Amino acid sequence: MATAPQIRKGRKFDQVLEGARSVFLRDGFEGASVDDIARAAAVSKATLYSYFPDKRLLFMEVARQEFLRQADEALNLMNPQAPPEVMLPWAARRIIDFFTSDFGQRVFRICVAEIDRFPDIGHQFYESGPKLARARLGNYLRGACARGELRIEDIDLAADQFHELCKADLYLRSVCGYADQITEAEIARVIDGAVSMFLARYGVR
Amino acid sequence: MATAPQIRKGRKFDQVLEGARSVFLRDGFEGASVDDIARAAAVSKATLYSYFPDKRLLFMEVARQEFLRQADEALNLMNPQAPPEVMLPWAARRIIDFFTSDFGQRVFRICVAEIDRFPDIGHQFYESGPKLARARLGNYLRGACARGELRIEDIDLAADQFHELCKADLYLRSVCGYADQITEAEIARVIDGAVSMFLARYGVR
DNA sequence: CACGTTCTGAACCGCTTGGTTTGAATTTAT
DNA sequence: ATAAATTCAAACCAAGCGGTTCAGAACGTG
Numbered sequence: 473m474a475t476a477p478q479i480r481k482g483r484k485f486d487q488v489l490e491g492a493r494s495v496f497l498r499d500g501f502e503g504a505s506v507d508d509i510a511r512a513a514a515v516s517k518a519t520l521y522s523y524f525p526d527k528r529l530l531f532m533e534v535a536r537q538e539f540l541r542q543a544d545e546a547l548n549l550m551n552p553q554a555p556p557e558v559m560l561p562w563a564a565r566r567i568i569d570f571f572t573s574d575f576g577q578r579v580f581r582i583c584v585a586e587i588d589r590f591p592d593i594g595h596q597f598y599e600s601g602p603k604l605a606r607a608r609l610g611n612y613l614r615g616a617c618a619r620g621e622l623r624i625e626d627i628d629l630a631a632d633q634f635h636e637l638c639k640a641d642l643y644l645r646s647v648c649g650y651a652d653q654i655t656e657a658e659i660a661r662v663i664d665g666a667v668s669m670f671l672a673r674y675g676v677r
Numbered sequence: 678m679a680t681a682p683q684i685r686k687g688r689k690f691d692q693v694l695e696g697a698r699s700v701f702l703r704d705g706f707e708g709a710s711v712d713d714i715a716r717a718a719a720v721s722k723a724t725l726y727s728y729f730p731d732k733r734l735l736f737m738e739v740a741r742q743e744f745l746r747q748a749d750e751a752l753n754l755m756n757p758q759a760p761p762e763v764m765l766p767w768a769a770r771r772i773i774d775f776f777t778s779d780f781g782q783r784v785f786r787i788c789v790a791e792i793d794r795f796p797d798i799g800h801q802f803y804e805s806g807p808k809l810a811r812a813r814l815g816n817y818l819r820g821a822c823a824r825g826e827l828r829i830e831d832i833d834l835a836a837d838q839f840h841e842l843c844k845a846d847l848y849l850r851s852v853c854g855y856a857d858q859i860t861e862a863e864i865a866r867v868i869d870g871a872v873s874m875f876l877a878r879y880g881v882r
Numbered sequence: 883c884a885c886g887t888t889c890t891g892a893a894c895c896g897c898t899t900g901g902t903t904t905g906a907a908t909t910t911a912t
Numbered sequence: 913a914t915a916a917a918t919t920c921a922a923a924c925c926a927a928g929c930g931g932t933t934c935a936g937a938a939c940g941t942g
Contacts (some may be wrong), residue, residue: 482918483909500790502707506900516920517901527900585790587854588703594854602849629845629870636841636848640834643841644807649792649799665834672878687888688939711930721890723933732930 478525479533488513488520493534497578501531501586528590535586535593538579539600545570546604552615556622560634560670563609564663567638572646572654580647606631622674630674637666683730684738693718693725697739702783705790706736733795740791740798743784744805750775751809757820761827765839765875768814769868772843777851777859785852811836827879835879842871 491513495504506527510517524530551559570576583597609631616622624630640662642654696718700709711732715722729735756764775781788802814836821827829835845867847859 484919498793500705500707502705503794505898507898516922518903518921519919521901522919525901581789584786584852585705589708591854594852598849598853598855602853626866626870629866632845633842633870633874636845637838639844640837640841644803647789647799648803648807649796650803661831661834665831665838669838669874669878673874689889710928712928721892722931723891724889726931727889730931 478529480523482519482523484513484515484519485523488515488523488530489534489537491515492530493538496531496534497582501527501589504531531586532590535582535590536596538582539596541575542579542597543600543604545576546601546608548608550608550612552612556616556671556675557667559612559616560667561663563612563634564638564666565659567605567635568642568659568662571639571643572651577646577651602635605635609634620676623676624674630670633673634666634670637669638662640665683734685728687724687728689718689720689724690728693720693728693735694739694742696720697735698743701736701739702787706732706794709736736791737795740787740795741801743787744801746780747784747802748805748809750781751806751813753813755813755817757817761821761876761880762872764817764821765872766868768817768839769843769871770864772810772840773847773864773867776844776848777856782851782856807840810840814839825881828881829879835875838878839871839875842874843867845870 488509491511492504492509495509495512498504499508504527506517506520509530510520513520520530524533550563554562571580579597579601583593587594606628610627613622613624613627613630617624617627642658642662645651645654693714696716697709697714700714700717703709704713709732711722711725714735715725718725725735729738755768759767776785784802784806788798792799811833815832818827818829818832818835822829822832847863847867850856850859
């Protein structure tokens, strides 16, 4: 094959990716064995190696696809015309649901755990997640400012601040394994807090 | 030996811990080989195994000590009497310096990367880091409220919000490998933003 | 110095790892 | 039905893995 891809698709390509995904997400790159992956994918090891020249490339492809999935989730479907009092709680809920979700946590974990071994992973994660989400929220905020509903000089900072406010308390508990103990009342507390702080700073009276 | 510790100290115990630390922090639990650790520690493998019955216990001891170190850094030395306009920027700087530091990043990475394999790690990390920092900042905020300098109903939420505001922009760039590209001007931007937003919400006029 | 404790290097063990090979079996398209 | 493409299972390889053993060397203390 040529230089870049070295990946060949075959009949069971998706199976291999899915099996690899489940094992890599569970055990990380080093902990995942190719035998386990082949077993999880229900293919022979020879088939797996006919698609990917080595374990590293398989991992990189799995990670790439996870990040694509993340990009799909990054605060799309925002209603540009809705007032901040409606839109901000909605966005807050979306943000919280994402980072407490199994998917959200696992894609983050790939990035953090493997960044030394695969340095480009950090870049890919940032571009497909945080940067995109900031841009989308930023677009909304820009519109709200144009309509005179908000007054923000530094849109990017404001978008980041809002994201972080939504993470108060819940994010670290989530990362530390307490995600399933988070109640609706706690979520509402954080959302109310985030929105009221944001409007205290950037709202017009 | 008895049930719990199974750890025996000897002349080169600290060397072993230091060698283990450097290799575990670099390669994670699965990626670190006991041969590498022994080499990094400049001890024989037999010595290492005379101290720790297995690799798992060695890892757990290394992680435990890293978390103790983190507890030492958690916003100690706050001046209870200083006004918020002085104390908040000071705390913000401390928070940012911590999470952008090599140590801060690595201890976080241990937690995130290994939490499936060592479920108690999340608990230890949370107790020695986020929870402690929140308590210390919360104590400060309580005092400021008592002096009439701030008005806060939910101290814990406010402390968490402040922490998260300090992480705007910088934290995720840090996690994603861009920590060395963060400028002093960017740090000042985030600190100013955090303090002004916090005071907009909780300050007295 | 003598003695007890600790550490060493080298070899060992059974097992696993990522990756390779190959003829046969299976699947798909004509 | 046939041919081509794909997949398979089983065996293989060299290297590495976590952990074990042991006689001798090194170290620290009285």
